[in-house]
Amino acid sequence: MGYVAVQGGVTAIENSQKLNRYLRLKGASAPLQVSQIMEQMGPLVDRVMSEGGLFSPFHAALAVKQASGDPTEAAFLLRAYRSTLRRLVDSIPVHTEEMRIVRRISSAFKTIPGGQVLGSTSDYEQRILDFSLAEETTETQQQAVTEFEAGLEDMHDLLEPVHFRKVVEMLRDQGLVPPVPPSPSGEPTDITQESATFPLERSGRLQMLARAETGGVLALAYSSMRGYGSIHPTVGELRVGRVSVQIPHPWRKASALTLGSVSITEVEIVASVQPAEDEARPTFTLGYGACFGHNEVKAISLGVLDRAMRSPSPHAPAEDQEFVLLHTDGVESSGFCSHFKLPHYVTFQADLDRLRTQRAGEE
Amino acid sequence: MDDGVLLSVRDLRKRYGPGCEFCCELTGPEHSTNICPRCGSVTAVNSVSFDLKEGEILGVVGESGSGKSTLVQCIYFDQDATHGEIRVSGHGNGDDILGLPRSTKRKLRSRLMGMVYQNPLRGLRMDITSGANVAEKLLEADVFHFARIRERAAALLARTEIPEAYIDRFPKSLSGGMQQRIQIAKALANNPPLILLDEVTSGLDVSVQARVLDLIRELQRELKISMIVVSHDMGVIRLLADRTLVMKDGCVVEQGLTDQVLEDPQHSYTQLLVHSAL
Amino acid sequence: MTLKDLVPRRNGFRYNFAFIDEGVKKEVRRSLLKAVALPGHQVPFASPELPIARGWGTGGLQVTMSVIGPKDVLKIIDQGCDGSVNAVNLRKLLVATTNVRTTFDSREATVLQSRHRLPEIPLRADQIAVLQVPLPEPLRLVEPSEVETRRMHSEGDYARMWVSLYEDVVQNGSISLTSGYPVRVNDSYIMSPSPLPRWDLPLLHGSEHLTLLGAGREKRVYAVPPHTSVQPLEFEDMPFTVENFSGMTCARCGSSGTFLDEIYDEKSGQASRVCSDSGFCDLVREGAIPRRGRRAHG
Numbered sequence: 001m002g003y004v005a006v007q008g009g010v011t012a013i014e015n016s017q018k019l020n021r022y023l024r025l026k027g028a029s030a031p032l033q034v035s036q037i038m039e040q041m042g043p044l045v046d047r048v049m050s051e052g053g054l055f056s057p058f059h060a061a062l063a064v065k066q067a068s069g070d071p072t073e074a075a076f077l078l079r080a081y082r083s084t085l086r087r088l089v090d091s092i093p094v095h096t097e098e099m100r101i102v103r104r105i106s107s108a109f110k111t112i113p114g115g116q117v118l119g120s121t122s123d124y125e126q127r128i129l130d131f132s133l134a135e136e137t138t139e140t141q142q143q144a145v146t147e148f149e150a151g152l153e154d155m156h157d158l159l160e161p162v163h164f165r166k167v168v169e170m171l172r173d174q175g176l177v178p179p180v181p182p183s184p185s186g187e188p189t190d191i192t193q194e195s196a197t198f199p200l201e202r203s204g205r206l207q208m209l210a211r212a213e214t215g216g217v218l219a220l221a222y223s224s225m226r227g228y229g230s231i232h233p234t235v236g237e238l239r240v241g242r243v244s245v246q247i248p249h250p251w252r253k254a255s256a257l258t259l260g261s262v263s264i265t266e267v268e269i270v271a272s273v274q275p276a277e278d279e280a281r282p283t284f285t286l287g288y289g290a291c292f293g294h295n296e297v298k299a300i301s302l303g304v305l306d307r308a309m310r311s312p313s314p315h316a317p318a319e320d321q322e323f324v325l326l327h328t329d330g331v332e333s334s335g336f337c338s339h340f341k342l343p344h345y346v347t348f349q350a351d352l353d354r355l356r357t358q359r360a361g362e363e
Numbered sequence: 364m365d366d367g368v369l370l371s372v373r374d375l376r377k378r379y380g381p382g383c384e385f386c387c388e389l390t391g392p393e394h395s396t397n398i399c400p401r402c403g404s405v406t407a408v409n410s411v412s413f414d415l416k417e418g419e420i421l422g423v424v425g426e427s428g429s430g431k432s433t434l435v436q437c438i439y440f441d442q443d444a445t446h447g448e449i450r451v452s453g454h455g456n457g458d459d460i461l462g463l464p465r466s467t468k469r470k471l472r473s474r475l476m477g478m479v480y481q482n483p484l485r486g487l488r489m490d491i492t493s494g495a496n497v498a499e500k501l502l503e504a505d506v507f508h509f510a511r512i513r514e515r516a517a518a519l520l521a522r523t524e525i526p527e528a529y530i531d532r533f534p535k536s537l538s539g540g541m542q543q544r545i546q547i548a549k550a551l552a553n554n555p556p557l558i559l560l561d562e563v564t565s566g567l568d569v570s571v572q573a574r575v576l577d578l579i580r581e582l583q584r585e586l587k588i589s590m591i592v593v594s595h596d597m598g599v600i601r602l603l604a605d606r607t608l609v610m611k612d613g614c615v616v617e618q619g620l621t622d623q624v625l626e627d628p629q630h631s632y633t634q635l636l637v638h639s640a641l
Numbered sequence: 642m643t644l645k646d647l648v649p650r651r652n653g654f655r656y657n658f659a660f661i662d663e664g665v666k667k668e669v670r671r672s673l674l675k676a677v678a679l680p681g682h683q684v685p686f687a688s689p690e691l692p693i694a695r696g697w698g699t700g701g702l703q704v705t706m707s708v709i710g711p712k713d714v715l716k717i718i719d720q721g722c723d724g725s726v727n728a729v730n731l732r733k734l735l736v737a738t739t740n741v742r743t744t745f746d747s748r749e750a751t752v753l754q755s756r757h758r759l760p761e762i763p764l765r766a767d768q769i770a771v772l773q774v775p776l777p778e779p780l781r782l783v784e785p786s787e788v789e790t791r792r793m794h795s796e797g798d799y800a801r802m803w804v805s806l807y808e809d810v811v812q813n814g815s816i817s818l819t820s821g822y823p824v825r826v827n828d829s830y831i832m833s834p835s836p837l838p839r840w841d842l843p844l845l846h847g848s849e850h851l852t853l854l855g856a857g858r859e860k861r862v863y864a865v866p867p868h869t870s871v872q873p874l875e876f877e878d879m880p881f882t883v884e885n886f887s888g889m890t891c892a893r894c895g896s897s898g899t900f901l902d903e904i905y906d907e908k909s910g911q912a913s914r915v916c917s918d919s920g921f922c923d924l925v926r927e928g929a930i931p932r933r934g935r936r937a938h939g
Contacts, residue, residue: 110720110902113910124730127692170905227781275812315490316785466796495808502803509810509876531811 024068037061046263046293047071051330052078053192053211055262055292072213072334079331082192092256094243096266096290098163101241103294106167108234108270114164119240121296167237168268168286177270178283198322205309205325209302210291213330220318220328221301224308229316231307233287236270240294266290269303274312285310364452369556369589370415370438375447377433380404382445392611392632397428407433408444409613417452417556420583420590422604422621424597424636429610431593432481435559438591439478440468451475451557473503477550481562483542486549487534493520493545494530500552519548523578540571547578551586561593576602597640601625609633647711647740659706660738665689669707669862673853676864681826682794683777688860698731698756699857701773705735705754708769708853714742716750721758721900721917728756745920757820759841761899761921761933764850766867772835774856777863779823779833799831806874815879822881825872826865834871839883840900845871887935891916894925898933 025031038045038061048060052075060078067073103119106112171177188203189196196204209217224230242261249255269287289302304318311319318324327333364371378386383402390397390406397406408430415421423431437444448459451471460471477500480486487496497516506512520530523544534542543563550558560579564572580603583590592603600607600621607624609617609632617630628634644658657663665687672686691699709715717732719725723745731754732743744750747760754771764770780790783801793799802823809816821836824845834842835854845852845865852865865871873881890897892913899921901914916922924930 109905110722111904111907113905113907115907118726123694123697124726126730126734127694165910170910226776227778227785230781273817466798469796469798491804491808492811494811495804498807499800499804502807503800507803507876508878509807510878512807512876 032065034058034061034065037064043294044069044071046295047214047298048074048078049293050291050295050298051075051211051213052082053292054078054082072330075213076331076334089247091259092246092248094245094264096239096243096264097166099239099241099243099264099266100261101162101164101239103240104164104238106235106237108167108171108236112167113170114162164239166268168270171236171270171284175281176284177286196325198325200321200325205321206288206290206302206306208325208329209289209305212298212302212325212328213333214295214298214301216328216330216333217301217305217324218297220324221304221308224304224316224318229308229311229314229319231269231271231285231287231304231311233269233271233304233307235300235303236268236286238265238267238296238299240265240296262292263294264290264292265295265299267296267299267303269300269307271304271307364450364457365414367416368414369417369419369452371448371450371452372414372438373412373448373450375408375411375434375437375449376406376445377408377430377437377442378404378406378445390612391614392616395612397430397612406613408437411447411608411610411613411615413608413615413618415557415589415591417589418587419606420592420604422600422607423591423593423610424595424600424607425610426595426636428612430613431610432561434610435478435561435591435593439476439559440472441478469503473500474553475555475557477552477555477558479543479546479550479558479560479563481565483534483539483546486546487542489533489535491533492531493525493534493537493548496534496545497549497552500549504553515552516548519551520545522551522582523548524574538571539567540575543567543575544578547575547582551582551588554586555588557589557591559591559593562595563592564599565594565596579603597625597637609636644711648738649740651737656738658711658739659709660691660734661689661703661706665703666707669703672862673704673707673864676853676862677851677866679830680866680869681824681830681832681863683832683861683863685860686862688857691857693731693734695858696775697727698754698773700855700859700862701754701756701771701857702731702734702855703857704771704853704855704862705752706738708771709735709739709741709752711739711741713751714744714749715739716744716747716753716920717755718753718758718760718918718920719756721755721760721902722919724919746924747918747920757836757838758900758917759837759844761916761918762930763844764848766849768850770850770852772837772852772854774833774835774854774861775858776821777833777854777856777859777861779821779831782823794830797829802831802874806876810876810879816875816881823874825870825874827869828872831874832863832865832871838900839873839881842871842873842881843883847871886914889914891922891932894922894932896922896925896933898936 038057041064044064045057045060048064048071049055049057051071052060052063059081060074063074063077066077101117103121104117106116168177172179184201189201189207191204191207196208225233242263244261245259246256247259249257267289271285271287273282274285275282285307287303287307289299289306291298291302305324308318309321309324314320376387381402382404383399385401386399386404386406387409389399389401391409397409399406411434413421423434425431433442436442438449444461447461449461450457450459454460454471454475460468463471478486494513494516497519498512501512501515517527517530521527525541525544525548529537529541534545564575567575576599582588592599594600604621606619607621608615609624609630611632617624617628617633624633625637628637645655648655648658668687672684676682676684688700688703691702693699693702715732715735717723717728719728722728735741736743747753747762750768752769752771753760753764754773756773759770778790780793780802783805784790784793806816809818820838821833822839822842823831824834824842826832834845847868847870848865849867851867854863875881884900886897886901889901891899891901893915896916900917902917903912904915905912925932
């Protein structure tokens with residue numbers, strides 16, 4: 001959906017844009033470098049990539065700078081940019097078992113094959129404002145980096161990357177989770193090339209969730225966790241890391257060409273037991289969430305919503321596909337919300353007229 | 364309370380709206396309206412009094428808007444009466460029960476009354492099985508033995524001619540007639556002395572109606588339950604009720620033995636009703 | 642010397658004893674007194690934000706912060722384990738702002754804060770258990786609205802809860818609720834015991850100790866005073882049962898009468914069982930207490 005900007009008051013608009021720029025630059029601080037945003041505002045860049053639906057830390061950081069830090073505005077810039085890029089080829093499906101992990105945990109078991117890898121997380125940080133951050137200098141920065149690197153072990157003799165087996169696979173081996181259903185035939189839906197019709201098949205739903213607005217999916221998933229329909233989720237596995245992106249080799253049949261890698265967050269939720277059907281015995285159900293960048297709250301929310309939207313008897317908002325998918329796209333929702341700032345005086349005049357007539361009638 | 368009287372209702376009123384001193388005077392059959400011309404409030408039930416004897420079936424007949432449904436909803440505590448007193452023999456020391464706290468009324472209602480609504484959506488929960496609908500009444504009365512609950516629910520469903528297999532089916536997958544039978548089974552769950560039936564057969568096919576009415580009659584004879592049967596259908600009243608109240612615009616215009624009221628109506632409105640019945 | 646003098650300085654700033662200010666403590670204490678006077682009844686409290694995230698124990702933390710004194714001995718566990726990352730984190734904050742002695746031995750603790758377990762050794766009258774609660778409302782199982790569940794509690798209108806248990810038995814052959822099993826406290830309110838496993842519920846019934854429960858995000862506290870009846874909801878002809886560990890023993894200490902965690906070896910992937918209560922397990926290994934055989938009741 002696109003909204004055409006109001007024509008008229010051209011001078012006002014130009015002045016407003018000049019004012020925006022001026023407000024961003026007029027302070028005494030040096031201009032932010034895109035590299036500073038990329039390096040020191042990782043979570044914000046990751047969020048914007050995930051909502052923008054485009055993996056490119058540089059472009060996302062640039063969008064953040066241009067939007068002066070507004071994540072929705074930055075995601076909008078990134079999406080609009082994505083529309084200008086030609087689609088060249090579809091990648092081969094990524095195998096997340098081969099992810100180069102930077103963080104990997106499971107809440108389902110205390111210890112798991114391969115181990116729980118805490119990695120970098122703010123989960124256990126105490127949220128106490130650290131005023132020393134106001135005094136950081138390039139010296140203190142250099143010192144902190146040197147100290148940390150000096151304490152690192154020599155990893156050069158590690159030859160093979162370590163791959164971690166999925167916890168859900170373990171449960172699957174024991175029959176506690178349903179077997180992987182056969183892949184649907186044909187191509188997956190591409191929501192950027194066709195509009196969604198409901199009921200939307202799963203590949204479409206997962207795509208919409210992948211680039212949904214974080215606050216929106218969190219609120220709906222939270223409603224499900226709190227009792228508006230509940231699926232009793234346990235995080236079977238959360239993994240964050242880099243996965244290779246490969247395409248079929250242009251001329252060497254049965255070969256693949258690696259283009260590079262992207263970082264993703266993937267969550268597999270183990271949810272309520274489903275009653276036995278036919279001859280089968282009861283099993284847990286699963287929910288899946290994945291998105292670009294390191295976005296844990298979002299990925300967990302996606303996993304919960306994926307399961308909720310497959311509820312056999314939906315009645316809560318989080319279980320209603322249309323409700324969830326149509327209201328969680330940040331670019332669309334913020335756009336429509338903002339459109340109410342456009343002049344609506346013609347429609348309002350009609351309302352005024354109607355009310356005045358009614359009031360005259362009453363007297 | 365007099366001997367043999369189960370339920371005694373005095374000066375029961377239900378008003379929707381702010382109300383004023385003129386509401387009762389300026390509404391009723393003489394004014395052909397239940398809307399107060401001064402303040403716009405609706406006097407749905409305007410000073411109704413009657414006694415219901417033990418083992419008696421009382422009919423309440425009138426058109427839509429007469430207040431008959433509101434009357435039984437007030438008795439069942441679904442609605443809060445604006446004024447009046449209700450006494451039930453053997454309970455609360457013969458004191459008025461309308462003034463009791465909500466939680467007490469809830470417990471009392473569980474033991475003393477059953478209600479069957481015209482619309483099964485009001486009387487049943489569609490998201491639980493038929494058996495669970497009946498079980499809910501038993502659990503309200505603190506029956507916490509699963510096998511006993513199951514047995515009693517099955518017995519009640521059988522008595523209301525519902526096939527055994529339906530105990531674990533959801534009411535929404537069953538016919539209208541079946542849904543009414545489940546409501547009746549539920550109403551009987553705690554052996555209440557009083558059952559209220561609000562237009563229970565309106566909306567059912569004629570043949571289904573007849574069977575449900577037969578069932579109600581049988582049960583009443585067997586269990587000697589007192590009943591209040593609300594209907595706009597003279598035929599239903601004639602079939603079931605020993606005595607009848609005729610209501611119009613919130614007031615009772617005539618009451619007496621059903622035969623007398625129907626054969627020899629005194630009030631002009633009753634005459635109109637009787638003579639326009641098919 | 643005041644309590645505040647016990648708290649070390651941090652970046653030149655000194656927090657109040659036990660971090661939260663006296664006004665907050667007063668409100669929490671008043672709410673706790675009300676909670677103790679009405680066993681199982683949820684009492685609202687303001688629950689301001691803390692440096693620990695909502696859902697990570699802020700309720701339990703505020704309760705502990707309001708009851709702890711300089712002479713107390715503190716034990717904090719998560720899923721039964723003192724060494725769990727979250728327990729370590731909470732302990733750091735509390736020690737930094739109270740300087741109290743800490744212990745891994747449940748027998749030595751005077752205040753014991755826990756997420757989702759009670760210690761295997763029953764607590765005494767001089768000990769307080771503080772439980773972290775994510776979802777305090779047991780009726781949420783059948784009713785999403787807070788206004789309605791408050792009414793249900795105030796009128797003792799629990800039929801819908803019981804109906805859901807009836808349907809559970811019809812569908813699954815028995816009540817299939819697992820952790821956080823609803824209980825009736827003092828023959829009055831229905832309460833969520835926090836996500837304790839069924840295994841721990843008998844420890845609440847008629848206990849010698851006081852149990853305080855805090856839900857920070859939902860902003861409720863409630864309590865089970867000593868010598869109070871705590872009965873899991875059950876049908877008379879289908880008695881409540883606990884988790885089944887028959888035939889299993891702890892690989893570390895050999896006990897077979899404790900709640901056992903299922904763990905998978907990091908290298909081999911081999912499955913085994915160990916006591917969830919790591920403090921108990923350590924005491925057995927040290928020879929301080931005997932290993933425990935199969936539990937008689939359950």
